[in-house]
Amino acid sequence: MINKFVATLAEAMAGIQDGSRILLAGFGAGTPELLMRGLIEQGAKDLTLIANAGGRMDGPIAELLATGHVRKLVCSFVRADSEAGKRMQAGNLEVEIVPQGTLAERIRAAGSGVQAFYTPTAADTLLAEGRETRVINGRNCLLEYPLAGDVALVDAWQADRWGNLTHRDSARNFNPVMAMAAPLTIVQTRHVVELGAIPPEHVHTAGVFVQRVLHVPMLHSPA
């Protein structure tokens, strides 16, 4: 019987290696905050963190950065007055800025076997400096490569034992896309449901993309 549920946070985070690339989903909602705490406790070092934004002065990303375990941050947005911004300015954190749509598309490319793609986004900007471009149908385009993780940290509303997931409202955001792009996708879910309780036409993230699921009933606000 396939059963992707794990009993403890430690079990969920077991085996993450130093040097791992961590995909962290979430955008205001849908951030797997407990898994981030688990990552800190687990203690893997020399990490590359791939997330939409670099966080603020507090919150899970700031806490992880404060451990010094993150070598590089890949994201679309870093505030000057954030833990990430301060570390970047102090030279303690390498930052790669990727436009948000290109970030999502590069992660999807990693999950879907696309080996590289051309996009006009950022082609005529500082972000294109020194990089390969090509004019296609009269538009200047930038060559972008897939962005895979070794581990993806994902939040869900419901999960079954095969790892089929739903995500609530705009808490969906990067979760289904990042789940595709790592060989080890770890999920925290608010609700555990029986296999078959999620109708097959309403699955948001198919179990094929999920390796471990931790039930976190009390983390979210009630609903």
Place this chain on the structure above:
Amino acid sequence: MINKFVATLAEAMAGIQDGSRILLAGFGAGTPELLMRGLIEQGAKDLTLIANAGGRMDGPIAELLATGHVRKLVCSFVRADSEAGKRMQAGNLEVEIVPQGTLAERIRAAGSGVQAFYTPTAADTLLAEGRETRVINGRNCLLEYPLAGDVALVDAWQADRWGNLTHRDSARNFNPVMAMAAPLTIVQTRHVVELGAIPPEHVHTAGVFVQRVLHVPMLHSPA
């Protein structure tokens, strides 16, 4: 008030120009057969038809091909004993064979602003002859370009007046992807529902991709 419903098949098909590229969804199920009949009646010529496969000796694709209005067929599969196969052998039909996954990905690229992408699929085959390749991470890859339509013909199970759609079971197939990839997406739907009747987390094809919807209550088998 946004209302994408049209009253008649003629209204649904109005304005399709000679020389148009037609995306035709469907894979055993989910083929918009009535819209295909409408396309024949509408009479546009010199068409390029983009579909999963070239059909058989009968059925909507064979009927459209028999009009002589299709100049070129882009698909993943042509049977020798089909209207398409016979026309191809007689030199009356140009055929471009595209691997099925590359076909889906090229159509998605057209809908999502990707200007070109590299894939290992077909890179070491006859289909790559004379085409641009590139070795990425040790894998030989083929450069593929987007495949857009002027018109997409799409089948749905439910539709509301904004053009939000659901598709039933495996009748989903190419429908959501092709809907993205043409400026004029025409839908036949079995059921008309009130705005809001499709829960926002269960929409399969968002109305932004849909221009016209025709209610075809009797076409499918009952259910």
Place this chain on the structure above:
Amino acid sequence: MADIEFQPLDRNGIAARIAQDIPEGWFVNLGIGIPTGVSDFVPMDREVIFHAENGVIGIGPAPAPEDINPFLVNAGVQPITLRTGGAYVHHADSFAIARGGHLDLCVLGAFEVAQNGDIANWARAAGEPTKQVGGAMDLAVGAKRLWVAMEHNTKGKGQSRIRRVCSYPLTAKGVVKRVYTDLAVLEVTDRGFLVLDMVPGLTRDALQARTEAELIWP
């Protein structure tokens, strides 16, 4: 200059002015800042569908404090509502919409716009200690139309943000169609900025005096 005879629009005034020009049926993304306010000035019975980068289609009015849903935010991470007929998609699908030419309109804030349609809205210098790109580069090149909402002049020195050439790092080249400022509405044309509208009482000379780029008139 007869400055006393005109009243610049406030930020809500700019948003309201933009809302006037959005017809029913358009599918629209509103950037952070002044643009976010535009939806407040589109009446609910004129159906305009608002999109957010984080996968929300059909943003409704802001919720009352007691109705806030922590699972539903916009691209500025503010609580929102979804209107009837809305839908959720994931981030890659959301940017497929933005980058694939499906937005009839995107309205962004900016530091500067140039007469060739260049926009600069993410950094004031190449090396500055903030990297606030977000989704602006995707939206700027992907939408069918890009309009900019911003103050005509900088707050401190009153420098013109309507430029012959942008001085800040670009977000995208040649993409802006129209600029709505506190003083005027400017269309980007092959010949430069065409003035479509000015606040009442403002003169052509007064507007040109506040504008580094050369203005042209209908």
Place this chain on the structure above:
Amino acid sequence: MADIEFQPLDRNGIAARIAQDIPEGWFVNLGIGIPTGVSDFVPMDREVIFHAENGVIGIGPAPAPEDINPFLVNAGVQPITLRTGGAYVHHADSFAIARGGHLDLCVLGAFEVAQNGDIANWARAAGEPTKQVGGAMDLAVGAKRLWVAMEHNTKGKGQSRIRRVCSYPLTAKGVVKRVYTDLAVLEVTDRGFLVLDMVPGLTRDALQARTEAELIWP
């Protein structure tokens, strides 16, 4: 050769032999032909999840005639059922699964397999009047493991389909890991075809005599 002493597997026998080697929890795509039959030989309580190119995840047993659902077919357009826990995705997402390395296994039919792992399964000659590519090229390069199910020799002339070099147009280069035929199970290794299994009664010499490529033995 002692041909009378062994019994080649029939098509179901090949499918059953493959089913033995698929462990619980694998995510598997089965091609048209012999491979489609493999799922019939995996007991339902060994949970193997079968995928079809048209966006079906979790194919169940074939339906009784009165239970056929016209909206639910596999990649061969045969009526199927969905098992509890299954899901539907659209065609691009379905091939994201196939091309993105998410299939633990794909089993395809073939005309020929070469000792370097090349597979030919879509055309017998470059100019033939049929173009039956379908999803095979995507699956062949995308799956974590590619196994081939086919008869060891051609029906008419009895020519070997296990080749030093493929003579037909390739589907993909260097991707086959294992071949299951009516006579044997062959692993593709750096040194060539390693024989993992043979039908009872078949000798090494008899198998080699039916095989163009040179076989190696454990």
